[in-house]
Amino acid sequence: MENYEFEGVMDNLKSYLESHNINTSRLFHCLNPNHRDSNASMKYFDDGRCYCFGCGVSYNLVDVIGIMENLDNRSAFKKTMQYYGKNFDYNSTVRKDKEQTEKDYTKAYNVWSYNLRHNKEAMDYLLSRGLSKKIIKDYKLGFNSFDFKEFKFNAVVIPVSKNCFAARNIHNDEKLRYYKPKGCQVELFNTEALTNDSKYCVITEGEFDCLSFETVGVNAIGLSSANNVNKFIEREKSLDKTFILALDNDEAGQIAAKALIEYFDENNINYCTFDNCGYKDANQALVSDKEKFTEEINKIVFPLIKEREHRKTRQFDDEME
Numbered sequence: 290m291e292n293y294e295f296e297g298v299m300d301n302l303k304s305y306l307e308s309h310n311i312n313t314s315r316l317f318h319c320l321n322p323n324h325r326d327s328n329a330s331m332k333y334f335d336d337g338r339c340y341c342f343g344c345g346v347s348y349n350l351v352d353v354i355g356i357m358e359n360l361d362n363r364s365a366f367k368k369t370m371q372y373y374g375k376n377f378d379y380n381s382t383v384r385k386d387k388e389q390t391e392k393d394y395t396k397a398y399n400v401w402s403y404n405l406r407h408n409k410e411a412m413d414y415l416l417s418r419g420l421s422k423k424i425i426k427d428y429k430l431g432f433n434s435f436d437f438k439e440f441k442f443n444a445v446v447i448p449v450s451k452n453c454f455a456a457r458n459i460h461n462d463e464k465l466r467y468y469k470p471k472g473c474q475v476e477l478f479n480t481e482a483l484t485n486d487s488k489y490c491v492i493t494e495g496e497f498d499c500l501s502f503e504t505v506g507v508n509a510i511g512l513s514s515a516n517n518v519n520k521f522i523e524r525e526k527s528l529d530k531t532f533i534l535a536l537d538n539d540e541a542g543q544i545a546a547k548a549l550i551e552y553f554d555e556n557n558i559n560y561c562t563f564d565n566c567g568y569k570d571a572n573q574a575l576v577s578d579k580e581k582f583t584e585e586i587n588k589i590v591f592p593l594i595k596e597r598e599h600r601k602t603r604q605f606d607d608e609m610e
Contacts, residue, residue: 297373298350298369298370298373298374299337299349299350299351300337301350301372301373302333302337302338302339302349302350302353303333303337305350305353305354305372306333306339306353309357310517310518310519310520312544313333315329315544316329316330316331316332316540317329317331317332317333317541318330318331318514318515318541319331319341319343319344319346320339320341320348320353320356320357321341321344321346321356322356322465322467323344323465324341324343324344324346325466326341326343326344326541327537327539327540327541327569328343328539328540328541329515329539329540329541329544330342330343330344331343337349337350339353350369350373351365351366351369352365354368354369354372358471359469359470359471360471392452392470393451393452394448394451394452394453394454394470395451397433398429398431398446398448398454399429400431400433401431401432401433401446402429402430402431403431404431404432404433405425405430405431405432405445408432410459411432411443411445411459412425412432414445414459415430415445417576418497418501418572418575418576419501419504419572419575419576419579420497420500420501420504421504424500424503424504428447428448428479428500428503429448430445430446430447430448431445431446431448432444432445432446432459433446433456435456435468437465440465442456442458442465442468443458443459443460444456444457444458444459444468445457445459447478447496447497447500449476449478449496449513450476453469453470453476454469454470455467455468455469455478455496455513456468456469457497476513476520477510477511477512477513477517477520477521477524478496478499478510478511478512478513479499479503479509479510479511480510480524482499482508482509482510483510483524483525483526483530485508487508487530488529488530488531488593488594489508489530489531489532489533489589489590489593489594490508490509490510490530490531490532490533491507491508491509491510491532491533491535491563491586492509492510492512492521492532492533492534492535492536492549493509493510493511493512493535493536493570493571494511494512494513494514494515494536494537494542494545494570495511495512495513495537495570495572496511496513497570497571497572498511498535498537498570498571498572499511499571500572501571501572501574501575501582502535502571502586504575505575505579505582505583505586507586507587507590509535512536512545515536515537515541515542515544515545518545518548518549518552521549522549522552525558530559531559531560531561531593532549532553532558532559532560532561533560533561533562533563533586533589533590534546534549534550534560534561534562534563535562535563535564535565535571535586537565537569537570538564538565538567538568538569538570539569542570546562561589563585563586563589565582566578566581566582566585
């Protein structure tokens with residue numbers, strides 16, 4: 290095992306957070322997996338720690354790496370020294386580590402999809418969230434009972450990529466509501482929405498919000514986290530789409546929306562906003578009033594579709610002349 294000098298290592302919390310698209314100059318969502326922070330309550334301090342004003346936790350660099358990369362304490366400390374030990378190439382290590390630890394869940398998705406079709410409680414949960422059976426099938430949603438040491442975690446599974454998934458507990462009263470596997474970085478959900486031929490793309494925060502729009506036939510992508518704005522910017526390459534911002538109506542969602550608006554303005558990209566019919570997020574709007582939700586988003590979407598059709602017709606006429 291390599292030996293690394295410990296001096297100065299713990300001073301790298303700020304750079305680590307910012308490498309994960311977290312703006313340390315303002316409040317951000319609490320990293321505590323047991324704290325569903327809707328108001329961005331965590332702050333980075335120059336003493337090398339971040340503190341949550343909501344739940345009271347305080348984390349150093351090792352703590353944060355453990356949480357962000359789903360590692361136990363020993364592995365998190367080792368990873369910290371690998372990343373920031375003297376003369377260590379952080380970017381090279383992240384790349385090599387990712388290659389070594391990524392797991393292919395393709396076969397598991399097939400099993401979990403089968404499990405869902407034969408588990409009425411799990412299927413009823415997804416239907417209660419307003420998702421259509423077609424969307425549940427098309428996105429290969431599944432069900433699995435994860436057996437942790439202290440308890441079982443009965444969850445619906447949303448495949449994000451072949452190497453990563455998001456799991457949501459079907460029992461709201463349990464202490465653990467969300468889970469992602471070790472080594473699974475927060476990725477954009479449904480990235481095909483960026484590259485397809487749709488004239489527009491709705492930007493949401495969570496996977497369920499994205500699937501809510503897809504349920505009513507609206508092209509959408511999920512950031513998977515309000516802190517994932519930079520990943521979206523890296524993937525966004527289309528100058529021919531109008532983006533519809535439909536992030537959560539809370540502080541974190543509005544901060545993310547503001548960052549995207551600044552990017553769109555600077556790059557002359559067309560965009561508009563959708564307030565989720567006044568609800569906290571798109572899924573809540575879908576569940577509360579599907580008819581109104583569909584009607585209101587189509588007021589934005591239909592003109593964009595007609596505009597594109599008109600443009601194609603005009604282009605064809607010009608070519609024929």
